[in-house]
Amino acid sequence: MFSLSEENYLKAIFHLETSYKSGVSTNALAEEMQTKASSVTDMIKRLSDKDLVNYKKYQGVKLSEAGKKAAIEVIRKHRLWEVFLVEKLGFNWDEVHEVAEQLEHIKSEKLTNELDKFLEYPKKDPHGDPIPDANGKFTVGDRILLSALRKGESGICVGVKDSSVEFLQYLDKNGISLGKEIRVLEKEDFDQSMLIKMEKNEIRISHQISTNLFIKTL
Numbered sequence: 136m137f138s139l140s141e142e143n144y145l146k147a148i149f150h151l152e153t154s155y156k157s158g159v160s161t162n163a164l165a166e167e168m169q170t171k172a173s174s175v176t177d178m179i180k181r182l183s184d185k186d187l188v189n190y191k192k193y194q195g196v197k198l199s200e201a202g203k204k205a206a207i208e209v210i211r212k213h214r215l216w217e218v219f220l221v222e223k224l225g226f227n228w229d230e231v232h233e234v235a236e237q238l239e240h241i242k243s244e245k246l247t248n249e250l251d252k253f254l255e256y257p258k259k260d261p262h263g264d265p266i267p268d269a270n271g272k273f274t275v276g277d278r279i280l281l282s283a284l285r286k287g288e289s290g291i292c293v294g295v296k297d298s299s300v301e302f303l304q305y306l307d308k309n310g311i312s313l314g315k316e317i318r319v320l321e322k323e324d325f326d327q328s329m330l331i332k333m334e335k336n337e338i339r340i341s342h343q344i345s346t347n348l349f350i351k352t353l
Contacts, residue, residue: 137185139240142209144168144178145187148198149206158195204271208247211267213239214260215250221261222254228261229303262303263294263313263349279352281317282327282345289318290350297347309338317350 187202220226265273321330327342
């Protein structure tokens with residue numbers, strides 16, 4: 136059994152490992168957890184003592200197989216609860232993250248499996264992220280960032296990289312949602328901002344926005 140704090144660290148390392156292949160730095164983890172580097176160092180030692188992470192000085196920290204399994208279990212619960220909150224309780228997609236952060240620490244494996252069954256085994260959460268199955272298996276699928284598209288290219292919005300309340304509310308305000316076809320009408324060389332078209336609507340978006348939207352190309 137792991138503490139709430141330990142589970143949060145394992146989940147954070149799991150997400151950061153996609154950007155830090157050789158190992159997650161202490162500073163990167165401290166920024167992600169919004170805490171001091173000294174606190175991160177203490178937690179890494181605790182996780183290492185439990186054989187959940189492997190740490191090498193100057194190379195950073197990586198999850199062990201046991202640590203990865205534990206992280207995926209927490210992520211599975213988090214994403215299932217997000218689906219439940221949106222589909223069954225009518226929450227908006229920008230309201231569910233903080234609630235799911237609390238619910239993800241419930242320890243009952245039976246509850247998680249029954250929730251999965253009740254929701255008819257969803258493959259993705261409301262933000263387009265894959266939901267691991269009971270064996271921890273999941274498929275991300277082919278997707279790229281909208282920023283990678285060139286003028287004249289199109290794709291279907293399939294996920295968000297940033298699931299913050301502010302970003303999701305921005306998307307809602309501008310009619311950008313999962314399943315929408317997005318076509319790049321213009322792309323500025325200067326700042327990589329884009330003029331995009333969705334159905335009949337045209338909107339200019341910044342590079343920051345386009346680097347936080349996942350697209351499946353057409």
